[in-house]
Amino acid sequence: MPDIGATLQEARMRARIDISEVESATKIRAKYLRAIENEEWEMLPGPTFVKSFLRTYADYLGVDGKLLVEEYKLRHEPVPSEAELQSLGPPLSEHGRQMRTPRPPRLPRGVVVGASIVALLALLVVLGSIGNDDGEAPVATQETRPRTTTAPRPRPRPVPTIARLTLIPTGEVYVCLRDAGGQLLVSTTMTPDNGSQSFRGRRFRLTVGNSNIRLRLNGRVVNVQPSPDATTFEITPRGRRQLPPDRNAC
8 A cells, every 4th residue: 555645645636625724624734634644643732633633634634444454453562462452451370370369258147136135135234234323324414415406418519510611731731622512612722822713602621732731620629640642532611531542522
């Protein structure tokens, strides 16, 4: 198969389409489109973005994007070694079987019932031995009775129904953001010089190229953990959860 970049460049030249037209239609920056055509993969934010950009660019030109993505994986994505695959599974015994954590021994049911009865009898004996010299239990007078007050129960906080999301870049980071309807809201490189961006909605899908960004969700600041690849989150009024790589927002 011809080179990936050459295939896309030839298709664009045959269609007489300028890079700027592709940038406007696909929301992919022109410098990334040129990097793809020149196969300068290190110029792009990461493998997840490369595959997403390849698929989008190819579909726009009428080229088989799935085939180009598979070719990119075959040529440029490392194949995990056997040791790495084994490290992902549970520990094995000498015979290759999965080791189970031994459970603590369980007491017989009769022992537990007997111990409960003995404890109850001991409690009754202690209560019966408490009393006056005449054998009568002491009666608390009005003055000696402790006063009991019922503390007011705290009211539960209302559950938020709108997610107020602010993207705060701490360095250069590529960001893709879609709303609940799938509309692309952001697809650009953010820097601290450009400032933060805020959004309101019921649900968002967010993909970031690295950890140079902080998220403020309903007033609470959330940091993004460093990752060798792009990270995708689902943002709701209740919080965030990480999504698998194939659910990226780009």
